[in-house]
Amino acid sequence: MFNLIRNEWEKILKKKSTFVMIGLLILAIIALSGILKYVDNNDESTGDEWQADIQQQIETDRENMEEYGGRQLGTYYQRNLAINEYRLEHEISPSVESNVWTLVDEAKMLTSFIGLFTIVVAAGIVAGEFSTGTIKLLLIRPMSRTKILLSKYLTVILFSLLLLAIVYGLSSIIGVILYGFPPDDAVHLAYQNGEVVERSQGLQLIITYLLYSIDILMLTTMAFMISAVFRNSSLAIGLSMFLLFVGNTVANLLAMQFDWAKYLLFLNTDLTVYFDGMPTIEGMTLTFSIIMLTLYFLIFHALAFFFFKRRDVAA
Amino acid sequence: MTTVLSLDHVSKSIGKKRIIDDLSLSVQEGEVFGLLGPNGAGKTTTIRMMVGLMRLGAGDIVICGDSVKDNFERAIKHVGAIVENPEMYQHLTGYQNLVQYSRMYKGITKQKIDEIVELVKLKKNIDQKVKTYSLGMRQRLGLAQCLLHDPKLLILDEPTNGLDPAGIREIRDHLKYLTREKKLSVIVSSHLLSEMEMMCDRIAIIQQGKLIDVQTIADQQLEEKSTYYFETSDLGKKLLQLREKWMIALKGEGFIIDAEKEEVAKLIKELTEADISIYLVQKLTKTLEERFLEITGS
Structure with missing residues (x-):
C-alpha cells in the first residue's frame, strides 16, 4: 500500500502541470501579501481610544438590531455585541495593527485555489490512466483494484494537504518577515453557542483552514468519484468546478425559500458557522452537518469503488 | 510436462x-x-x-x-x-x-x-x-x-x-x-x-x-508424403510413362508429385537415366495460411 501511494505521488510530482499549480499558488501568496502590505500602509491607525470606539459601535449595533433584527441579521448583531462587550470587560484591544496572523487569515481565501487544483488532480488520477491506456499495465499486478483505487484517493488527499501546508507555511513566513512576530496578547475572540471564548490565533487559524478544506475534501471526493465511474476527466473537472463556484450561492438561495435545502451538500460543508457564527437554516447543528457530510462521503466512495472494481477494461 | x-x-x-x-x-x-x-x-x-x-x-x-x-x-x-x-x-x-x-x-x-x-x-x-x-x-x-x-x-x-x-x-x-x-x-x-x-x-x-x-x-516435418515440384527439360515420350508410374501433374516448366523421400531419389535417378535435365527440385510445404483458410473455410 505504501509503495502504491509512493508510485502515485511520483507520477503526480513528475508532471509539469503540478509545478505550474504550485508555482501559481506561491505567486498568489506573494501577491496577496504585497497588496495587504500596501493597503495597510495607507490605513490610518485608530490609536489609543479604542474603548470609546467600541462603546460607540455597541450603541449603533443595538439600534440596528432593534431596527433590522430579522432571522439572519439578528444573530449577526448579537455576535458583534457579545464580542465587543467581552472586549470592554476584559480590556482586550482589537488588534488594529496588522500582524503575521492577519496575513495567514487573509490567505485562507486561497483555499478555493487549492480546491481548484486538487479537483484537477483528482479528476485526472483515474480517468487519465484510462485515456492513456496505462491502466492496463497497472491492473495486471498482484494488487487488488480496491487497493489501487484507495492509494489514488489517499494520494489526492496528501496532495491537498501539501498545498494547504504551503499556503499556511509560506504566508506565516512572509507574515513574520513583513510584520515581525505577533504580540503576546493577540487572541481570537470566538462566539460559540451564545458565549464568547478566547483562542490562540495560530491555533484558531489552523482550525479555520481545516474547516475550510472540508469544502475541498467533499468536492475532490466527488471529482474522484466521477473520474472513477465515468473515466472522463473533463466531466469530472467541469462538474466539480461548477459546483465549487456556484454551489454555495445556489444552495444559499434555496435555503431562504425551502427547508429541505439543509440536506444539500453545500449548506453542510461550512462547519465554521458552528464554531464562530450561526448556521444558515435554524435548527441545523454540528452533528447534523457531520452526519450529512459523512453520508455524502460514503455514497461518493461506494459509487467509485463499486464501478472501478467491476469495470471491464476494454479500451 | x-x-x-x-x-x-x-x-x-x-x-x-x-x-x-x-x-x-x-x-x-x-x-x-x-x-x-x-x-x-x-x-x-x-x-x-x-x-x-x-x-x-x-x-x-x-x-x-x-x-x-x-x-x-x-x-x-x-x-x-x-x-x-x-x-x-x-x-x-x-x-x-x-x-x-x-x-x-x-x-x-x-x-x-x-x-x-x-x-x-x-x-x-x-x-x-x-x-x-x-x-x-x-x-x-x-x-x-x-x-x-x-x-x-x-x-x-x-x-x-x-x-x-x-x-x-x-x-x-x-x-x-x-x-x-x-x-x-x-x-x-x-x-x-x-x-x-x-x-x-x-x-x-x-x-x-x-x-x-x-x-x-512441427507436424509438417513428420508427414510421410510431401508434395515436390520438379523443373525439368522437355519430358517428351517419358511423360506418359511417368504419368502411369508416379501420378504426376504438369505444372509450369515441369510437374508436381506426391511422394516419400526415397521415392524422390529414385525418380531423380530415373529421369537422369532417361537423359532429362533436372533444374530444380523443391519441397512444397503446405503453409499455415493454406491450412488456416482450409479450416476456417474462407
Whole structure:
C-alpha cells in the first residue's frame, strides 16, 4: 500500500502541470501579501481610544438590531455585541495593527485555489490512466483494484494537504518577515453557542483552514468519484468546478425559500458557522452537518469503488 | 510436462452478443502458444480475461494452479503481460517506469532491473523520457516491464504490431531465448499467419469466439508424403510413362508429385537415366495460411 501511494505521488510530482499549480499558488501568496502590505500602509491607525470606539459601535449595533433584527441579521448583531462587550470587560484591544496572523487569515481565501487544483488532480488520477491506456499495465499486478483505487484517493488527499501546508507555511513566513512576530496578547475572540471564548490565533487559524478544506475534501471526493465511474476527466473537472463556484450561492438561495435545502451538500460543508457564527437554516447543528457530510462521503466512495472494481477494461 | 495455463469452458458475453463461446485450451511449460484468428475473433478478449482486465462470463482460467477468478492476486504473480500496445507513463523515464512496476512486487532489486534493461538492450536510452522513444524501444520497454518479476508465463497481445521487420525479428529472438533458456511459456496473439508460424510451437485457431482447431507446427516435418515440384527439360515420350508410374501433374516448366523421400531419389535417378535435365527440385510445404483458410473455410 505504501509503495502504491509512493508510485502515485511520483507520477503526480513528475508532471509539469503540478509545478505550474504550485508555482501559481506561491505567486498568489506573494501577491496577496504585497497588496495587504500596501493597503495597510495607507490605513490610518485608530490609536489609543479604542474603548470609546467600541462603546460607540455597541450603541449603533443595538439600534440596528432593534431596527433590522430579522432571522439572519439578528444573530449577526448579537455576535458583534457579545464580542465587543467581552472586549470592554476584559480590556482586550482589537488588534488594529496588522500582524503575521492577519496575513495567514487573509490567505485562507486561497483555499478555493487549492480546491481548484486538487479537483484537477483528482479528476485526472483515474480517468487519465484510462485515456492513456496505462491502466492496463497497472491492473495486471498482484494488487487488488480496491487497493489501487484507495492509494489514488489517499494520494489526492496528501496532495491537498501539501498545498494547504504551503499556503499556511509560506504566508506565516512572509507574515513574520513583513510584520515581525505577533504580540503576546493577540487572541481570537470566538462566539460559540451564545458565549464568547478566547483562542490562540495560530491555533484558531489552523482550525479555520481545516474547516475550510472540508469544502475541498467533499468536492475532490466527488471529482474522484466521477473520474472513477465515468473515466472522463473533463466531466469530472467541469462538474466539480461548477459546483465549487456556484454551489454555495445556489444552495444559499434555496435555503431562504425551502427547508429541505439543509440536506444539500453545500449548506453542510461550512462547519465554521458552528464554531464562530450561526448556521444558515435554524435548527441545523454540528452533528447534523457531520452526519450529512459523512453520508455524502460514503455514497461518493461506494459509487467509485463499486464501478472501478467491476469495470471491464476494454479500451 | 506441467500445465502452466488452462482455460476451462470460458465464455463471455457483452450485452446479448456472445464474444467468447466455450473456449478450452491449455499451455505447457516452455511452449510458445499462438492465438490466431481474424480481427474481431475474440483473441484480445480472451487475453484480457486471462490477465484480469475483464471478468469471466463463465468457466475458469487457472494459471500455475491458481484460479484467476478466485485468487487473482496469486494467479497474476506468475504472469508478465503486454496487452495491445505497451502504454507507459510518457512523462517518466524508462527507468522510472520500471521502478514503478517493480514496487508492485516483492523483492525486485536494483540489480534485477539493470539486468533486464541490459537484456532488452535499452541501456543507452533508459534514462530518457518515454515520450522520446520509438515504437521499437517502447515495445522493448514493454518486454522489460513484464520480465521484472521472473514470471512463468508471458502473455503478449499482438507483440509485433507496427514493428518493422528488424523489430519483429528482435522480438522473435527474445522469445526464443526466453523459452529455451528460462523455460518460460509464452502466449502470443496475432492475425499474421506467417509470423505465428515462425514463432509458435502450437497454434489455436479462433473464429467468432470459438476454438476451431489446435495445430502443432512441427507436424509438417513428420508427414510421410510431401508434395515436390520438379523443373525439368522437355519430358517428351517419358511423360506418359511417368504419368502411369508416379501420378504426376504438369505444372509450369515441369510437374508436381506426391511422394516419400526415397521415392524422390529414385525418380531423380530415373529421369537422369532417361537423359532429362533436372533444374530444380523443391519441397512444397503446405503453409499455415493454406491450412488456416482450409479450416476456417474462407
